[in-house]
Amino acid sequence: MDKVYNQQGIEEKIYKTWEEKGFFSPEVNKGKEYSIILPPPNANAPLHFGHAMYVIEDILIRFKRMQGRRALWLPGADHAGFETQFVFEKKLQQDGKSRFDYDRETLYKMIWDFVQGNRPVMEGQLKRLGFSLDWSNRKFTLDDDIVKIVYKTFKNLYDDGLLYRAKRLVNYCTFDGTSFSDLEVIYEERQNPLYYIKYGPLVLATTRPETKFGDTAVAVNPKDKRYQKYIGKELEIETVLGKSKIKVVADEMVDMEFGTGVVKITPAHDFNDYEVSLRHNLPMVQVINYDGTMGERAGKFSGMYVRQARKAIVEEMQEKGLIDHIDENYKHRIGLCYKCKNPIEPLPLEQWFIKMKPLAEPAIKAVKKGAIKIYPKDMEKMYFQFLENIKDWNISRQIVWGIRIPAWQCKDCKSWVVTEGDAPEKCTNCSSKNLIQDEDTFDTWFSSGQWPYATLKTTNNQEYYPTTVMETGYDILRWWVARMVVLGLYVQKKLEVENESKQIPFQNVVLHGLVNDPLGKKMSKSKGNVVDPLELVDQYGADAVRFSLVYGTALGNDQSLSYPKLDAARKFTNKLWNMARFIEMKRKESKKDGDLSAGDKEVSEKTKALAKDITRLLNLYDFNHAAQNLYEYIWHEFADKYIEDVKQRINTKTYTNLLDNYLIFLKLLHPFMPFITEEIYKKLWGTGDYLIVSKWPYEESTK
């Protein structure tokens, strides 16, 4: 054996061998099914550090594979709708182009090619990390057969009355030109002037004077003594566009303490106002266009962007004495686009919505009853909080990169025809052939929310459903995990699956924490503190990177990238290597006769106990302790004590004992550090067998 273990080149060679031998196929075993579906990374970019945490899944798969289970780990990629289009548009921008320079088909094709170029990069990274994924079963969210299933679900929801199209206020980004779900809006505190403007005899406070052209009422609190006499009356008011009339309504929503206790109601541009308008039957008047400019109703201000218009209107109002005063120190939180950070404009738009309440209930129950278990258990709260307060889900996106919604509107009678993907020949209502397909695509989570059954079905692996473990970062518990449960339960029930244990998409949810930069700050491209996982793999070896990620971090807790920990892990590989070298060196002496002593028997007992312990911990998803106990035992028990002890008394029996024990923990360590353990196994035993498919050294009592 070489004096030092140099992982460069070796790791990739070993991976290739494993792959060629077909060891990643679940069929290497005959045992009971065990399955994990890899959360499909976005196909638009190389992996980021969080993806390296999927090492947890590889540990589980390798562990179960060694236990003889038919362990399927299915890889895939997500088209990541808006995310990808956003990245691509950034690229276009750099070339001085925009998405509007291309027609739908061309743009789609361009993004498709872009994604296809990225995909092998991403997959190569997963391989470098040693992930034993079954590449023969890889899927993409835009594969035809997956899309077909997504269509079918959409159609089913529609037929079941769980899907509706409505013109409602949606979160709209006028910069990206699409609407979003509630999850995609972030809030930030901003200091903006609060204008106290005169409405006839009343004064009201607003941060958005430019929306006044869309006011259809003024509201006060029904209990407010100051304004009783105005309730129900119509006021004549002076505006920058001349005289106007406005109704006064009473609504509980109004806070008497805020401002003057009077609120203007702009149903088309404010979520609360929209709610008020429903209660009072107020009309909705849109004054802001989808491109962020003021509409015709704004008179001479039309065509201006919202911010310009606000400034111009305020100036004019001041000239006309329509502003009482301005509070310049007002702080409030405003909704921003999570991607471009520009203000979200609430706008009325016709969209497809899923009624979530009836769908969320079974999903809540599944976890409450324990059919689905969440690790760590505390995270259940986040899951319940989301589903218990859920609102209807807007699944339409005004982008081209995604699955186009299979809905056609009749131009004659305006009714909608929903299909499983094929264009309908005629309108089901009036038989007109004048049909036009919805331009929108699905929210990417609508398709990824169907990932478990869609992938297993299309790869003909249904016997693996429900999957054993869904492992992912806790940050997408709501976005993805909850929606997979919701849609999974719905679809299985639709297929009339009776057995409740077969309706759930997965049995266990395992959630890992985020990996932050060495200073504990979130890694992000804009901060420029992202670390490429492959850089570290090159530097420390995949084994060390893997080990450092699970060692010293409790499941679900965030961690900071730690170079000392990486160093420690690499030193550990070195230790293992040298232990192997020692054993190889002592082979000559192993021909001597002799007996075992108490120390030999003791170490065997301890190794056995370790095997049992590691098995137990892995079944509990306690990777941290499994890693720690292995490290402790191998280094500070076995190497420091036993090897020192046995050094002087090598004989046939003690040598065998040494070798046997070493092999046991080499196997136990294999899921964590697959490469070096495989390499040592080859060097020391050289049987032509492979550790990856060797038998796990502890037999669990069968339940």
Next chain:
RNA sequence: GGAGCUGUAGCUCAGCUGGUUAGAGCGUUUCAUUGACAUUGAAAAGGUCAGAGGUUCGAAUCCUCUCAGCUCCACCA
């Protein structure tokens, strides 16, 4: 406004259902070393377990409050 998380050695963190001298890695100090391994070995220093109170025979671990940092949810013009 609601909910949650974190606060343990200089640094990064473990500490499972409360139980003998509170642990690891890195760092620091001392010693060893041509012998599997200096990517080493032996040893040492270093903690009022954020603070206060309570439950208990016994609490870092359970309860209450305070302080500090962070996150999520709802979004009041």
